[in-house]
Amino acid sequence: MLDVTSAEALLPSYLRDVYSWAYLTPWLAGWLDRQVVVQTILWGNAQRLIGDVLDEIEPGDRVFQAAAVYGDFSRQVAAKIGRRGQLEVRDIAPLQVSLTRRKLSDLPQAHVARGDAADPQEESADVVVCFFLLHEVPDAVKLQVTRAMLELVAPGGRAVFVDYHRPHRFHPLKPLMRRIFAWLEPFATSMWRHEIKDLAGPRGGGFRWRKRTRFGSMYQVVVAERI
């Protein structure tokens, strides 16, 4: 069995080089893993965006969550599906797997394990959720993740992608977001140039796509329903 150190050596370079502080540093991860922090980072929009995800989920659904999310996102999803549902959470970083496992330990419908969203090797699900993962991965991985998520959608099911989007031209926070991305999130501005539907390539053809934007278009919620 891999210990945490050797498992972390196998992590993708984008995670080690760019996001080590946020996801691989235990004391900071423990501090960031609070709903108030997520709400602040998303300019007060976290709950509204989580609500958009919950609207796509029914009690009893099998939900696949591609990567861990700080705060109580997964607890809210688990509450929505209830004890008859099933929530499978994956994350590529062992530290995030253990933090998430601890957060969900009293919820038997939730199961957390290590996994790569670009190559998930999982059972299909009624709802596949990808919450603010795409902007944190390089463009080539964005394509792999988007396509892999669609592959996992069961007949009649859907994939829900929530992520950054190009803000309106005169959005007062646009210049600041551009600076934050240049400083901390080098793969994020590409979300301003590409539609998630286009990342799916030909695989997107078997889906009905819907998109809504939030907060002056800074965020997007894209739903792909398997036809």
Ligand SMILES: C[S@@+](CC[C@H](N)C(=O)[O-])C[C@H]1O[C@@H](n2cnc3c(N)ncnc32)[C@H](O)[C@@H]1O
């Ligand atoms: C969902 S994203 C961003 C979420 C958002 N910033 C938050 O937590 O509020 C963060 C997670 O993605 C994970 N991650 C990055 N690349 C991944 C991959 N290829 N497969 C699965 N998880 C991945 C990171 O380890 C991290 O825990």
